[in-house]
Amino acid sequence: MSSAARESLDVRLTVNGNPVTLTVPARVTLADTLRDRLGLTGTHLGCEHGVCGMCTVLVDGDAARSCLLFAVQLDGAEIVTVEGLGRPDAQHPLQEAFSRHHALQCGFCTPGFLMSSYDLLADGTDIEPASLPAELSGVLCRCTGYRNIIAAVADVADAHPDGIPGPRNCGAHALADRGRAVSPGIGGVPPADGGDAAPAGDTGAHEDIRLPAGRPAATVDVASQVAAPLAEVWRVLDDVDLLARCLPGAELTERLPGDRYRGRARVAVGPIRLSFAGFAQVTERDPGAHRLHVLAHGTDAGGAQTHADIRLTAEAVGEGTTLRAQADVYLAGRIAQFGRALAGDVSRRLFEQFAEAVAAAAIAGPGSDTGASHASSRPAVAVRPMRLMGAVAAARLRALVRHVRSAVGR
Numbered sequence: 001m002s003s004a005a006r007e008s009l010d011v012r013l014t015v016n017g018n019p020v021t022l023t024v025p026a027r028v029t030l031a032d033t034l035r036d037r038l039g040l041t042g043t044h045l046g047c048e049h050g051v052c053g054m055c056t057v058l059v060d061g062d063a064a065r066s067c068l069l070f071a072v073q074l075d076g077a078e079i080v081t082v083e084g085l086g087r088p089d090a091q092h093p094l095q096e097a098f099s100r101h102h103a104l105q106c107g108f109c110t111p112g113f114l115m116s117s118y119d120l121l122a123d124g125t126d127i128e129p130a131s132l133p134a135e136l137s138g139v140l141c142r143c144t145g146y147r148n149i150i151a152a153v154a155d156v157a158d159a160h161p162d163g164i165p166g167p168r169n170c171g172a173h174a175l176a177d178r179g180r181a182v183s184p185g186i187g188g189v190p191p192a193d194g195g196d197a198a199p200a201g202d203t204g205a206h207e208d209i210r211l212p213a214g215r216p217a218a219t220v221d222v223a224s225q226v227a228a229p230l231a232e233v234w235r236v237l238d239d240v241d242l243l244a245r246c247l248p249g250a251e252l253t254e255r256l257p258g259d260r261y262r263g264r265a266r267v268a269v270g271p272i273r274l275s276f277a278g279f280a281q282v283t284e285r286d287p288g289a290h291r292l293h294v295l296a297h298g299t300d301a302g303g304a305q306t307h308a309d310i311r312l313t314a315e316a317v318g319e320g321t322t323l324r325a326q327a328d329v330y331l332a333g334r335i336a337q338f339g340r341a342l343a344g345d346v347s348r349r350l351f352e353q354f355a356e357a358v359a360a361a362a363i364a365g366p367g368s369d370t371g372a373s374h375a376s377s378r379p380a381v382a383v384r385p386m387r388l389m390g391a392v393a394a395a396r397l398r399a400l401v402r403h404v405r406s407a408v409g410r
């Protein structure tokens with residue numbers, strides 16, 4: 001490879017309405033830049049040879065195969081990806097029609113079809129329904145679900161004869177809703193080869209965490225009985241260093257003004273290993289009600305994102321304490337592929353582990369090996385991938401056995 005191909009160059013792009021400046025090696029394609037540097041993994045890669053159309057995006061308003069373009073060719077270009085087309089709570093008519101017509105099976109080709117269809121219908125050109133198969137033949141569906149795709153696009157063409165509405169998720173925060181992480185002039189995800197960009201997951205110490213719109217991927221409500229008095233449990237909840245060490249895989253790295261914290265968390269679910277850099281903000285700390293409200297946001301280098309709205313309450317019950325963790329968990333990027341059931345199972349298991357760790361720290365007391373005084377030198381609780389999946393799988397199996405038994409007993 002020539003040294004010119006290895007050379008890194010600055011490129012300024014506007015991606016889904018957000019100006020970004022990135023330093024990328026000359027050989028890196030637009031598709032890889034969108035996916036690996038900006039976390040926009042909705043742009044899929046199939047053939048990487050310009051044949052399948054999976055990687056279609058809009059470049060200056062026209063459909064283009066992002067696997068065939070080098071990012072450095074595109075200085076000054078406006079790019080729209082499928083993430084810019086719409087949001088779950090504000091879908092583009094094309095997305096609504098694909099959903100209505102069930103125009104996807106595995107969904108791998110869907111971003112390519114959506115962006116190609118957008119290009120086809122954007123200017124209101126009169127499209128004969130009979131010509132749609134040929135017009136859309138630049139994208140391949142390996143599930144061969146062409147009839148429903150054509151029906152969806154025909155529906156939208158019919159409803160918008162003068163041209164379809166513009167993209168609905170372009171503008172501030174359209175880059176996978178990652179808050180400050182992509183700001184004018186700065187690429188949001190650190191490059192694999194070194195840092196010219198803001199740290200992943202850095203939402204900015206000065207900004208409040210904003211939860212994504214729409215339904216959370218998982219809602220957790222876990223109550224645990226702790227054999228320790230309320231004061232001891234609250235001591236753990238009120239000590240952020242200790243609290244962070246009770247969170248599976250988490251590590252506090254920096255205290256920021258205003259009850260805000262920067263940290264890292266490692267989570268492994270089966271083969272998926274995620275290393276989040278994140279930010280947490282205590283929005284309510286009520287020692288009288290023994291209540292803590294925390295917002296958290298994390299991003300990993302592969303573009304996975306999580307937001308969490310966490311409410312922790314402790315209540316005296318007899319000589320012990322009931323610890324309740326309620327959380328709304330939002331997932332985006334490559335972990336959004338988890339179904340709601342799996343996301344719920346994993347989140348619940350994480351909070352169960354958290355409650356167990358809080359109980360252990362509360363029972364141990366401040367002066368012991370597992371108490372607060374020693375906590376700062378203790379490594380973060382490690383999450384073993386198989387343990388987490390094993391626990392989740394075991395819970396699912398138990399539920400299945402219960403279901404079968406009750407069915408047999410009927």
Ligand code: FES
Nearest residue numbers: 046047048053067
């Ligand atoms: S991945 Fe670009 S055309 Fe197939």
Ligand code: FES
Nearest residue numbers: 105109141142143
């Ligand atoms: S729906 Fe599977 S590739 Fe098109």
